[in-house]
Amino acid sequence: MSTSRREVLMLALAGGAALPAMARQAGAGIEGQRTPDLGNGDYLNPVLAGDHPDPSVLKDGDDYWMTHSSFDASPGLLIWHSRDLVNWTPVGPALRRPLGTVFAVDLVKHDGRYFIYIPFMKAAWSAPLASFANIFVIHAPSMHGPWSDPIDLKIGDLIDPGHAVGTDGQRYLFLSGVNRVRLAPDGLSTVGAVEKVYDGWHYPDDWVTEAYALEGPKLFRRGDWHYLVSAVGGTGGPPTGHMVIAARARTLNGPWENCPHNPIVRTWSEAERWWSRGHATCVEGPDGRWFLIYHGYENGYRSLGRQTLLEPIAWSADGWFHATGGDLSNPLPRPRGVAGPHGLAGSDDFSKPAFGTRWSFYGAGPDEVGRARVDRGTLTLAGKGTGPNDCSPLTQVVGDHAYEVIVDCEIEGTAQGGLLLFYNDRLFLGMGIDGTRMTSYRGGKSSYWQEPAPAVRRLHLRIVNERQIVTFYYSRDGKSWTRHGVRSEVSGYNANTMDDLAQLRPALFAAGGGSAHFRDFRYRALD
Structure with missing residues (x-):
C-alpha cells in the first residue's frame, strides 16, 4: 500500500470549543x-x-x-x-x-x-x-x-x-x-x-x-x-x-x-x-x-x-x-497495582543533563546534542541558523491547561537567545534578545511590534499560558516584571492549522553566532 x-x-x-461542563x-x-x-x-x-x-x-x-x-x-x-x-x-x-x-x-x-x-x-x-x-x-x-x-x-x-x-x-x-x-x-x-x-x-x-x-x-x-x-x-x-x-x-x-x-x-x-x-x-x-x-x-x-x-x-x-x-x-x-511516582518535573537547575527526558531537540541533526553543555547550573546552547525556525530549539512536553515558564537568559557573541512556546518551525511565539533589542515572535515569524525592552545581554524571560491566553514578561532582576505590550490567543496552534502532528510546548533557543546561556528554568502549573 x-x-x-x-x-x-x-x-x-481545528477550532476551539469550550471544555464541557462534565469535565x-x-x-x-x-x-x-x-x-x-x-x-x-x-x-x-x-x-x-x-x-x-x-x-x-x-x-x-x-x-x-x-x-x-x-x-x-x-x-x-x-x-x-x-x-x-x-x-x-x-x-x-x-x-x-x-x-x-x-x-x-x-x-x-x-x-x-x-x-x-x-x-x-x-x-x-x-x-x-x-x-x-x-x-x-x-x-x-x-x-x-x-x-x-x-x-x-x-x-x-x-x-x-x-x-x-x-x-x-x-x-x-x-x-x-x-x-x-x-x-x-x-x-x-x-x-x-x-x-x-x-x-x-x-x-x-x-x-x-x-x-x-x-x-x-x-x-x-x-x-x-x-x-x-x-x-x-x-x-x-x-x-x-x-x-x-x-x-x-x-x-x-x-x-x-x-x-x-x-x-x-x-x-x-x-x-x-x-x-x-x-x-x-x-x-x-x-x-x-x-x-x-x-x-x-x-x-x-x-x-x-x-x-x-x-x-x-x-x-x-x-x-x-x-x-x-x-x-x-x-x-x-484504578487498576489494583502498585502505584509508583508519576510524571516528570519541568523545572531544571541545569545541574546535570536531561536530554531525552525533560528536553529534546526539534528537527535535530545527528550531532545536535553536541551543541548543548550543562555545567554548574548553566545550560550553554551554541547558536544555529537564523532564528527559531531553523535553530533546532530545545523543547519539552507539557500537559496543563495553565502554566508559566521562567528562565534567566544571557547571550554571548552575535547570538540571539530566548524563550518560546513552539509548535513547529512554521508556528511559534515568544521573545528573543541579542544585546541590542528584543525581538517578539508571533505566528511563526518576528512580529511588527517593537517591544521597548532594555538593550541588554542578560534578561529574565517569563511566559504565562492561561488557558490558551499567552502573556510575555521580562525583568532585569527576576523580581520586578514588565508585562509585554501584546497578548496572544493560541488555540489555533494545533495540527489542523499546520498539517503537522505536534503540540505547543515551551522551548529554549539560540540562533546565529555565539551562544546563549540559560539558568534556573522554572515550570509551574497554575490552578
Missing part, C-alpha cells in the same frame, strides 16, 4: 501538574497529559513499559514504566541517533530480548532511503538498554508496525493497510514479500471522518483467538473521525472476523470531552481486568496534542470485548 505524507501524518483538530480536574502532582491518580481508588484521564500519541504498551511480568511517537524530537522514544497502568515514571530515551521523523512504533519482548519497531520518515540530512518512510528496528537486553543502532528492515511506504507471533513460533510484522511481512527468527530482517491480509471494518459512508486510513494494527492472543485491534477514520480532522475497531482469527493466517459491535471506541459528538480517540493497544491489567490504552484530543485544548488515555474493557461470553469507560469524562476505578 502506497501512502502519501499527508495520509501518514493525518490532520488533527473534572485531576489531582495535582509534581509542580502542580495534572496527575491521573485521585488518591481515592479512582483515576481520571489522561494518564499522560500532553502530547503522548500512538502509545505502545508492553506487559512484562508485573511491569508495564510504554513509549510514544516522538516525531522530530531528539533524543527520542522516551520509555515510561508503571506497575498499575495509571502512574508512569520516565526511564530514558531509547533512540539517541535520529534518522528522521519517528512515529507509531511497536514495543515488544521476544525470547528474553526487547525490540522497538520504528517507522522513520526521511530527514533532509539523512542517508537516502528507498521510499518516503522505512521501518527500522532497535533492540536491547533490558528496557534500560543499551539499545542498538537502528537496523533498516527495508520495508518501504508502510507504517505502524505491529509485532505478532504465530502458534508455530513464526514472527510477523503487521503494517498499515493491513499488510503483513514475515520476520527472521531474530526479528532483525524480513523473509519474503509484504502481503495484504485484512481489509478492515468499514463504517457507514455518511459518518463524518477525515479519511478511512486503516492503520495502527496491534495484535494479542487470548485463549484460542488472535485479536487484531486497529484504527480507522483518520487521526484528526473532525472530532468524530478516529476510532478503534477489532477483528479476530484462529490463526494469524486468518480469515479475520470483524467484531459485531465495531467500533469499540469512537467519539460520537463534539460535545464529548475527548475527541478523535484511537490507535489502541489492548493489555491485561495487574488485577486481571483488561484495558485499552490509546490517544485522543482534549476538547478545547487541541494545542496540547494527543494525550494518552486508559479505558477499561469487559469480555463477553462470545469472546468479544466491549469498552466500558463511556466518554472518559468521569473518574474510573
Whole structure:
C-alpha cells in the first residue's frame, strides 16, 4: 500500500470549543501538574497529559513499559514504566541517533530480548532511503538498554508496525493497510514479500471522518483467538473521525472476523470531552481486568496534542470485548497495582543533563546534542541558523491547561537567545534578545511590534499560558516584571492549522553566532 505524507501524518483538530461542563480536574502532582491518580481508588484521564500519541504498551511480568511517537524530537522514544497502568515514571530515551521523523512504533519482548519497531520518515540530512518512510528496528537486553543502532528492515511506504507471533513460533510484522511481512527468527530482517491480509471494518459512508486510513494494527492472543485491534477514520480532522475497531482469527493466517459491535471506541459528538480517540493497544491489567490504552484530543485544548488515555474493557461470553469507560469524562476505578511516582518535573537547575527526558531537540541533526553543555547550573546552547525556525530549539512536553515558564537568559557573541512556546518551525511565539533589542515572535515569524525592552545581554524571560491566553514578561532582576505590550490567543496552534502532528510546548533557543546561556528554568502549573 502506497501512502502519501499527508495520509501518514493525518490532520488533527481545528477550532476551539469550550471544555464541557462534565469535565473534572485531576489531582495535582509534581509542580502542580495534572496527575491521573485521585488518591481515592479512582483515576481520571489522561494518564499522560500532553502530547503522548500512538502509545505502545508492553506487559512484562508485573511491569508495564510504554513509549510514544516522538516525531522530530531528539533524543527520542522516551520509555515510561508503571506497575498499575495509571502512574508512569520516565526511564530514558531509547533512540539517541535520529534518522528522521519517528512515529507509531511497536514495543515488544521476544525470547528474553526487547525490540522497538520504528517507522522513520526521511530527514533532509539523512542517508537516502528507498521510499518516503522505512521501518527500522532497535533492540536491547533490558528496557534500560543499551539499545542498538537502528537496523533498516527495508520495508518501504508502510507504517505502524505491529509485532505478532504465530502458534508455530513464526514472527510477523503487521503494517498499515493491513499488510503483513514475515520476520527472521531474530526479528532483525524480513523473509519474503509484504502481503495484504485484512481489509478492515468499514463504517457507514455518511459518518463524518477525515479519511478511512486503516492503520495502527496491534495484535494479542487470548485463549484460542488472535485479536487484531486497529484504527480507522483518520487521526484528526473532525472530532468524530478516529476510532478503534477489532477483528479476530484462529490463526494469524486468518480469515479475520470483524467484531459485531465495531467500533469499540469512537467519539460520537463534539460535545464529548475527548475527541478523535484511537490507535489502541489492548493489555491485561495487574488485577486481571483488561484495558485499552490509546490517544485522543482534549476538547478545547487541541494545542496540547494527543494525550494518552486508559479505558477499561469487559469480555463477553462470545469472546468479544466491549469498552466500558463511556466518554472518559468521569473518574474510573484504578487498576489494583502498585502505584509508583508519576510524571516528570519541568523545572531544571541545569545541574546535570536531561536530554531525552525533560528536553529534546526539534528537527535535530545527528550531532545536535553536541551543541548543548550543562555545567554548574548553566545550560550553554551554541547558536544555529537564523532564528527559531531553523535553530533546532530545545523543547519539552507539557500537559496543563495553565502554566508559566521562567528562565534567566544571557547571550554571548552575535547570538540571539530566548524563550518560546513552539509548535513547529512554521508556528511559534515568544521573545528573543541579542544585546541590542528584543525581538517578539508571533505566528511563526518576528512580529511588527517593537517591544521597548532594555538593550541588554542578560534578561529574565517569563511566559504565562492561561488557558490558551499567552502573556510575555521580562525583568532585569527576576523580581520586578514588565508585562509585554501584546497578548496572544493560541488555540489555533494545533495540527489542523499546520498539517503537522505536534503540540505547543515551551522551548529554549539560540540562533546565529555565539551562544546563549540559560539558568534556573522554572515550570509551574497554575490552578
